[in-house]
Amino acid sequence: MNTKYIDLIDQTYYFPSAEFKLQNQQLQFHDIDLMQLVEQYGAPLKFTYLPKISENINLAKSWFDAAFAKANYKASYNYCYCTKSSHFKHVLDTALKNDIHIETSSAFDINIVNKLKAEGKITDETYVICNGFKREQYIDNITALINNGHKNCIPIIDNYEELGLLTAGTNHRFNVGIRIASEEEPKFEFYTSRLGIGYKNILNFYKNQIDKNEQVSLKMLHFFINTGIRDNAYYWNELHKCLKVYVSLKKVCPSLDSLNIGGGFPIKNSLAFDFDYAYMIEEIVQQIKLVCDEAGVNVPHLFTEFGSFTVGESGGAIYKILYQKQQNDREKWNMINSSFITTLPDSWAINKRFIMLALNRWNDEYERVLLGGLTCDSDDYYNSEQNVNAIYLPKYHKDKDLYIGFFNVGAYQESIGGYGGLQHCLIPAPKHVIIDRDEEGNITTRLFKEQQTSEQMLDILGY
Ligand SMILES: Cc1ncc(COP(=O)(O)O)c(C=O)c1O
Structure with a gap:
């Protein structure tokens, strides 16, 4: 034996x-x-x-490159690192060597951005995608970044008050995104995520608050599924709901050109782990292309915010x-x-x-x-x-x-x-x-x- x-x-x-x-x-x-x-x-x-940080970033980029080529997808892919998964300097210093962008979650994240900018590791061209429920300090830090000329700072609107608070803090023109509040998996304890704005309200929110606002352009639709990117009916269903919102918004909002599919890429949690990353990305890219082609709109630039997968x-x-x-x-x-x-x-x-x-x-x-x-x-x-x-x-x-x-x-x-x-x-x-x-x-x-x-x-x- x-x-x-x-x-x-x-x-x-x-x-x-x-x-x-x-x-x-x-x-x-x-x-x-x-x-x-x-x-x-x-x-x-x-x-x-x-070294594993750079390896994973470059793997993801290569999977997106291959999927774009296969689907003849004519837009860019932007890898953002979700800082909340590990804020340590050695992690960010390494990740940022790989031509990436970052996603922030709260006020102090912007202090990290400022430090990294002072060291030349982030430039005004780096996308800083600001997620999270924004209170005073976070709003102040984001508007200070915009006021200092960071043109690729994109606050993602999480609640109805944020737009007013942001425009009060700056005279600059700036881009925003809107986060879709996803429906949770049926077995979850509540129906709709508290993060973001409900599917049905997004078009009206755009028409009432962004469309006529000279200072703000809607650039990005943001979508994050709590359970992560998985090959199951729930994920594909939510992606399709999101794409419907994207195409209907795109038809009335020419500045919208980006879709952020969030984080949630799984990592090896067992030696028996088996997940076909390349297939999953290929399928996501194909689905987005299909829906956009059918609706007659250009495919969006894609953004991801992989935290666990990066670090x-x-x-x-x-x-x-x-x-x-x-x-x-x-x-x-x-x-x-x-x-x-x-x-x-x-x-x-x-x-x-x-x-x-x-x-x-x-x-x-x-x-x-x-x-x-x-x-x-x-x-x-x-x-x-x-x-x-x-x-x-x-x-x-x-x-x-x-x-x-x-x-x-x-x-x-x-x-x-x-x-x-x-x-x-x-x-x-x-x-x-x-x-x-x-x-x-x-x-x-x-x-x-x-x-x-x-x-x-x-x-x-x-x-
Ligand atoms: C908006 C957003 N983006 C990205 C992430 C990163 O998720 P993950 O670490 O699973 O990639 C999270 C995690 O909660 C998130 O809320």
């Missing part, structure tokens, strides 16, 4: 894969020797592998198994030396799954375990993979250290977890290492942040 961890992974998944392989029984991620990383920096540890697959988290608690005949708790709630909050809050693998001891026998975090919250655990309702790891042995890695965790976890702030049970945020490649292609590492200290937390707490 094959009882080794290596056999289990081999039989369950396609392994090795493009990003994972074994060398001397130890896991390598994009040729990074993860045990060596642990030896150098210790664990718990978070890391960001920057998710660059991130990893490494923990050490500290101890095993066997609480009954069947349940063995492997305790990690950090917390899931604080370092991978989506795993706790929305039951999100990530790729999880042992870093070492692949030739040892495996066992079924539960993973427990260090907080005293009973919900601080991780017990299943995306496609298998369980977790298996090399058998715990008190004299043989075991390290595990969670992969593709680069999006949202730091901002939702409140990186650098208070953490549940005061479990500190782990060290963070940035991994890159030099001009010769060699891997380089540098410490971005030390593990959070007690002084930092006590300072926040007012001691």
